[in-house]
Amino acid sequence: MAKIETKNIRNVALLGHGGSGKTSLAEAMLYLTGESDRLGNVAAGNTVCDYDPEEAARHISISAAIAPMMWKDVKINVIDTPGYLDFSGEVLQALRVADSAVIVVDGKAGIEVGTELAWNYAESANLPRAFFINKFDDNEARFARVLDSLHETFGKHVCPLTIPMVKNGEVVGAIDLIDQSAHVFDNNGRHSVEIIPEESMEAVEKFRDMLMEAVASTDEDLMMKYFEGEEITHMEAINAVHEGIIHGEIVPVFCGAATKLWGVWTMLDKINESFPRQTAKKEEALADGSAMEIVPEGEPAIFVFKTVADPFVGKMSFFKVMNGAVKRDMTLTNNTTGDTEKLAHIYVIKGKKQTEVDELACGDIGMVAKLNNTNTNDTLTWNKKFSYAHIEYPTPYLTKVMIPVSKGDEGKISQSIAKMAEEDYTIRFENDAETKQLLIYGLGDVHLSVLAARLKSRFGLNVRFDTPTVAYREKITKTVDVEGKHKKQNGGSGQYGHVKMKFGPAEDEGLTFTVSVVGGTVPKNFYPAVEKGVQDSMAKGAYGFPMTHLAADLYDGSYHAVDSDELSFKTAASLAYKKALELAGPVLLEPVGDLNITVPEALVGDVMGDLNKRRGSVMGMEPAAQKGYSVVQAIAPKAELMDYPITLRAMTQGRGSVEFEVTGYDVVPANITAKVVAETKAE
Secondary structure, eight states, X not given: OOOOOGGGEEEEEEEESTTSSHHHHHHHHHHHTTSOSSOOOTTTTOOSSOOSHHHHHHTSOOSOEEEEEEETTEEEEEEEOOOSGGGHHHHHHHHHHOSEEEEEEETTTOSOHHHHHHHHHHHHTTOOEEEEEEOTTSTTOOHHHHHHHHHHHHOTTEEESEEEEEXXXXXXXXXXXXXXXXXXXXXXXXXXXXXXXXXXXXXXXXHHHHHHHHHXXXXXXXXXXXXXXXXXXXXXXXXXXXXXXXXXXXXXXXXXXXXXXXXXHHHHHHHHHHSOOGGGGOEEEBTTSOEEEOOTTSOOEEEEEEEEEETTTEEEEEEEEEESOEETTEEEEETTXXXXXXXXOEEEEETTEEXXXXXXXXXXXXXXXXXXXXXXXXXXXXXXXXXXXXXXXXXXXXXXXXXXXXXXXHHHHHHHHHHHHHHOTTOEEEEETTXXXXXXXXXXXXXXXXXXXXXXXHHOOOEEEEOOOOXXXXXXXXXXXXXXXXXXXXXXXXXXXXXXXXXXXXXXSSEEEEEOOOTTSSOGGGHHHXXXXXXXXXXXXXXXXXXXXXXXXXXXXXOOTTTOOHHHHHHHHHHHHHHHHHHSOOEEEEEEEEEEEEEEGGGHHHHHHHHHHTTOXXXXXXXXXXXXXXXXXXXXXXXXXXXXXXXHHHHHTTOOEEEEEEEEEEEOOHHHHHHXXXXXXXX
């Protein structure tokens, strides 16, 4: 395959709500461009982009898939992204290397949560964007209503380029508002140009005026012509749309029916003519906050935006050529690790199909396998030392215990999870030292379900999930004076240890041990044994949980010249500790932390009400960076937040987000303590 020049490359991410038709649109584009010999169907599980067995089984996109295609000498790298919120990390990866975004909208449902999130993602990435109103052939679709809502929600820059063509009450094609031509489709997606029917003229006039207003807003001279009633010429409109899309001053709206191939031809033409290439933005952001000029003929530099742990191919590193060009057998330096990596084979990927190439130009997307020490977010360069801006992933907060089903799998579970975490940066895992559990963190229950399925298919590892045990602790609330005596003297070598101690609450975590013995009633050589006895006993408090913030002072005791030893005094200290627990008012402690919840302002009351049920305390509220949103600041116990991401998603229809960090421990209410103790005993 010959190298495609930078000026002829377009990288387009498909975004939108789940079920809006992103994958169907990608399949239609592949079929029309001749890159696929059949039109894949999501329901049938035979699409190019949803090639993973889990995607075929669930009928949803799980991973971002790359679908390159040629259209009129231009290479379009379509990146089909998941619409399900659990896989937002894949969306962020796609947006990091895309140069524009097409947001797919269901013509029946209109604006959905995923539409809003897609817009926010693209806006944060500073990408030019467009809308594709899908399923416009459906009798229940209402193009005008959806377009008006897009215009109202996302601003006056949103304007139609194509609208449905109605003939005898049925949608039979689309009208290009710039060319003012009608395109009638057949069942194979081919189209013929016809005269615009009379019954569509009213809609043409309305929406063309909306388009011309947006076109005029891109240039002062055009604005003058528009207000003076002069006609904006065809060429002026085309150029204005081209520049407007690149600079974000125009957000074009296309319409079509992806499963019938309707309207896709027109959008491919506009992507070819008007969507930006890699060099349109002039500079590429760097990790230190600065930017670097993009030079297609300069030194080669690539950015790894995705990693896949393939059981057959090995580690696959997906990259974008950010500068210069890369060639097969080229050696680059990983600026994160300092290691050199040889690009022995370079591939372009279409779904799961790999095609080896000799060279990729600036702006193109490829894959290289089996790099030794390269991961997602790494920058590889020829000579210069710098790093491109990283993908910022959402932090996972849904927490589960991961348990191997088969006892023989304990040894390989950590290694397998580590490989999956290299691929998915929205997965986090840790071995909890206190509870002795392997904790897994994800973005949602489907996210973790897919993880389990992939562990089984790739590594033969069967796992199940359970609710984590909270790492409770205990402390005492009173200062008490107790005595501990250990005595076994029945003739021969005996045991004797005797201590008098004061126990009370301490400011510092763990044990604060002091000695105030006077007169040698307890020899100094036994002090460490007494401290060790208390320290070991603190593993279990009155309720069976570790004791913390304990002060222990050894002030008196007695010993036997022959029978006393370290073990005897260690045992005596343990007996004294147990007596102290009975008298010192022990309480249960639970981890608590700072909770920040970002939600639409209209839902703040619902969130606060739910927090009260979870024993949370609202500390304040402030406007969020995103317009129309607020940040609720609270303190809440970790035990009540294990599944909170799922609850918040349901409560806000996916619009809410959460951040939580454990900052300390607080006393558990008596009624909850009784419940926890009962459950612990039952287990």
